[in-house]
Amino acid sequence: MNSSEVVDSGLNSPTLEALLTAIARLKTGIESLPPQEAVDYYHLLTAISVRFVPDLYEAYDACVASILATEKKKVTCSRSCSACCSHYVSSVEPFELIALDLHLKKRENYADLILASYNRTVTYEKILKAEASEEKPGAVAEEADDRALYRYFLRGRSCPYLEKDGSCGVYEWRPMACRMFFAESSPRFCAGKALASPWNRNFQVELPDVAEQALARCSRLLEGLELPEELFPGIVAVNGLFGRYEGPPGREVPSDSNGPEVSLP
Numbered sequence: 001m002n003s004s005e006v007v008d009s010g011l012n013s014p015t016l017e018a019l020l021t022a023i024a025r026l027k028t029g030i031e032s033l034p035p036q037e038a039v040d041y042y043h044l045l046t047a048i049s050v051r052f053v054p055d056l057y058e059a060y061d062a063c064v065a066s067i068l069a070t071e072k073k074k075v076t077c078s079r080s081c082s083a084c085c086s087h088y089v090s091s092v093e094p095f096e097l098i099a100l101d102l103h104l105k106k107r108e109n110y111a112d113l114i115l116a117s118y119n120r121t122v123t124y125e126k127i128l129k130a131e132a133s134e135e136k137p138g139a140v141a142e143e144a145d146d147r148a149l150y151r152y153f154l155r156g157r158s159c160p161y162l163e164k165d166g167s168c169g170v171y172e173w174r175p176m177a178c179r180m181f182f183a184e185s186s187p188r189f190c191a192g193k194a195l196a197s198p199w200n201r202n203f204q205v206e207l208p209d210v211a212e213q214a215l216a217r218c219s220r221l222l223e224g225l226e227l228p229e230e231l232f233p234g235i236v237a238v239n240g241l242f243g244r245y246e247g248p249p250g251r252e253v254p255s256d257s258n259g260p261e262v263s264l265p
């Protein structure tokens with residue numbers, strides 16, 4: 001997701017302490033795992049993620065709420081408001097992906113969700129590649145990312161986990177990248193080209209550095225898994241890595257909107 005403003009604020013210490021404790025518990029759990037080559041490694045990693053990620057989310061949400069209160073933000077978001085769910089979600093931690101993946105597996109349409117996620121990623125990568133190729137020498141790479149994210153957003157392709165009534169179908173397991181994104185403006189400025197209007201007041205909440213660094217240390221413990229950070233390629237990679245999901249040969253990806261369809265090899 002991209003945004004025009006990032007809010008980085010101090011927290012009251014009990015809220016921050018609770019978050020750091022939740023992160024430390026998750027880290028201790030990951031550190032207790034056998035080597036990644038062990039047969040039951042992924043099974044145990046899943047159990048650790050499902051055990052500790054909910055506590056992490058609870059503490060994370062409390063921190064975000066504390067920052068919003070401290071900053072006196074007048075948030076206009078509501079649970080069934082969903083224009084922002086057409087952003088391409090990135091920067092998802094690997095333990096979040098693993099917990100979310102387990103949740104998705106309970107769905108009858110699990111395979112369709114994976115395929116739709118894959119389709120979404122391929123589309124975004126194509127846009128990013130096109131933007132990067134038009135970049136002038138010496139340009140900042142982040143600018144290509146921002147333009148690609150905006151172009152992707154304008155296609156109006158909703159997240160595969162968004163329900164028809166506008167609610168998030170994985171609300172309890174939605175990643176921190178979704179939990180940090182807000183608006184102070186009317187929801188109509190979160191949609192389409194109004195996103196770039198001066199009336200749009202989207203913003204992201206950033207945690208204090210000490211918490212961001214603790215999360216990064218947790219993720220680094222899983223570096224060997226080589227899971228991409230993004231939500232959608234990450235979920236595909238989780239399954240590919242452990243050989244649990246292979247797209248049926250030649251099967252078409254369900255269309256999630258007006259973009260090109262892609263078939264898994």
Ligand code: SF4
Nearest residue numbers: 077081083084183190
């Ligand atoms: S960011 Fe915008 S679209 Fe998303 S919930 Fe908030 S007001 Fe609604």
Ligand code: SF4
Nearest residue numbers: 085159161162168178
């Ligand atoms: S995971 Fe949920 S909140 Fe996040 S983009 Fe998808 S539908 Fe929206």
